[in-house]
Amino acid sequence: VSAAISLAKKRTKIVIRNLPSNLTSELFMATIPEDTMNHVDFWYFHPGKTSEKYPSDSLVYLHFISEEKAKEFGNLYNGHAFITSKGKEQRACVDVAPYQKVPKKKKVDTK
């Protein structure tokens, strides 16, 4: 399962899954070690949905400068526990992102 899926060669972009759906990016930042962001050159937070019918988890994608740092972070953060609003425990799950691309430069759309 999990990391086994990714056929990508370099594995510096990781995804954190299974985060509570009502998490915000500020709250997430508070849960990671302070110096993590020094090794991250690109990241984004995708909020989940709290709908009753089809809830979805929040996601965070992080791109590290080196594979070692990514590994280090993965080992540290995998299984990080959150308590949801219903009082249940929800454990974060770190994985290699299947799609490793990150944006390069910015072009301004003149249209």
Add this chain to the structure above:
Amino acid sequence: PEKQTREKEKQQTPLQQYICKLLYQDLNKNTVKIVLKQLRKVKWEEDNEQFILKSLLKLHKGKFNNIHLVASLISGLSPYHELLCIKVVDLLFESVRNQLEINDFKLQQKQISNLKFLGELYNYCVIESHLIFSCLYMLITYGQPNMIPPELASQGGQLIPEPQANSTDQSTDSFRIRLVCTLLDTCGQYFDRGTSKRKLDRFLLYFQRYILSKSHLSTDVEFAISDLLEVLRPHLKRITTYQAACEAVMKMEEEEGEAERQQEKNQVQN
């Protein structure tokens, strides 16, 4: 009797309504250029971007036959909004994976269109072939650690320990076969030479083993498979027993291991 509460109507700004209209109603093969232009003219702010991202991923709201047009929109937007395209692919893959975990009957049609979309993104050169193969292997191995090919298994252990497998894939459930067929129907015809041809041949062995591991296949799935193979590899002889398929896979894995060792030896000698 209790008062029935009416569902709240979604509040959308005119711009959001316009984007929805563009994507779900106006889009067809004659208007795709206009829609692309209109989307590029949108003021690209945080909120709008998030909304466009969400709307693009809600494929089930549009027509199934329009999915390739959405893929072409993405490819047209990619030079200007690289981040958007990366997010689309990331979240699409995540959604495929999430639905493999839940395996909810109600979401099956959505999942089919997800895979169709992924295939079309390959056809429009937004993603590369290795992502398609990642997805294919995920479809036939997710939740079954013992089915994973060796090169993936060795990769997986390194970075992160694997979470427990939750088996949502029963031996009577043939939906994943349908998903593989959908994806390969969409973009399989381009894997006909070079490395991608070899990769596909290799995958087809694993796929046959997966098919044979199912206890029963309904006729329509069986037809979907034979239609697919007839297009992709008309001369392929289907393996008929699970035993034979396992042996074929093992033989290939051994040969690959041998070749790898040979390569390492050569490198040491040089």
